[in-house]
Amino acid sequence: MKRYIYAIASTVLLAAVGLVAAPSATATATPTVVNCVGDSVGTYDPGVTNVAQTLEVEGHDEASCVSLTHPTLTSFTADYSGEVTKSCATLFGGGSGTQTIFWNGSSTMTSAWSWSSTSTTVNGTYVLTVTGPITSGVLAGSTLTQVVTFVTLDLGACSRPGGLTGYDAPSTWIFSGL
Numbered sequence: 682m683k684r685y686i687y688a689i690a691s692t693v694l695l696a697a698v699g700l701v702a703a704p705s706a707t708a709t710a711t712p713t714v715v716n717c718v719g720d721s722v723g724t725y726d727p728g729v730t731n732v733a734q735t736l737e738v739e740g741h742d743e744a745s746c747v748s749l750t751h752p753t754l755t756s757f758t759a760d761y762s763g764e765v766t767k768s769c770a771t772l773f774g775g776g777s778g779t780q781t782i783f784w785n786g787s788s789t790m791t792s793a794w795s796w797s798s799t800s801t802t803v804n805g806t807y808v809l810t811v812t813g814p815i816t817s818g819v820l821a822g823s824t825l826t827q828v829v830t831f832v833t834l835d836l837g838a839c840s841r842p843g844g845l846t847g848y849d850a851p852s853t854w855i856f857s858g859l
Contacts, residue, residue, distance in 0.1 A: 714823055715754050717854040719744030721829050723761075728844025733768040742780075742827075744854055754819070757782045757792075769839035773800035773807050784819055792818040794825050807831040815856065823858045 723740030742759040759782045767774075777797040784790040796813035811827040829852045838845040 712750070712859070713855055713857045714750050714820060714859050715746050715748040715854075715856040717744035717746040717757065717856075719852055719854075720849060721827075721852040722847070722849045724847040725767075725845060728846040729767055729769055729772055729839060730844040731769050731839050733766055733771065735764060735766050738763050738765055742782075742852065742854075744852070746854075750859070751820070754784055756786070757784050758786070759783065769836055769845065772845075773809060775799055779816075782818075790819055792820050792825075796825070796827075807834060820856050820859065823856050825854060825856050827852060827854045 719742065721740060721742050723738060726737045726739075727734065729736060739762045740760070742761070743757070745756050746754050748754055759780050761778070761780050763778060765776065775798055777795075779793065779795050782792040782794070784792070792815050794813050794815045796811045798809055798811040800807060800809045802808070807830075809827075809829040809831070811825075811829070813825060815821050815823045815825055829850050831848060831850045834848055834850070835845065
């Protein structure tokens with residue numbers, strides 16, 4: 682009788698461990714390919730004011746990266762520029778564009794992506810989320826999500842002569858889906 686009870690208990694324990702340890706057949710997690718942390722720095726010309734006007738935007742993204750699947754991708758830089766019509770009230774409206782990423786300081790190892798952006802305010806801090814597909818080059822077929830957190834943005838400059846002329850904001854980039 683004791684052996685029978687131990688056999689049942691062992692079978693139940695193994696079955697329970699199997700249920701806990703076995704991955705769900707319906708789980709469809711998208712693996713993260715590369716995680717990057719850095720800064721997004723940009724300028725506005727003329728400065729952004731409370732009155733809508735056409736502005737030239739120029740900026741630079743720079744990040745350090747880690748990846749288990751692509752350990753040779755350790756950093757990148759990416760410049761951006763364009764013309765927008767904005768005021769301080771519409772500064773964080775949606776947008777779209779393209780950008781080329783240069784990996785590890787190389788001019789030949791690149792990724793091109795097409796992005797669109799949305800924004801929100803979290804506890805008084807503007808958070809810009811930029812997402813889109815990598816359309817060619819390194820990691821083609823993956824999706825990039827960039828989150829820029831404007832923790833030190835001086836919106837009071839919108840009311841001063843010259844307006845808000847730039848930003849320097851921490852940013853994260855997640856390349857996923859391959």
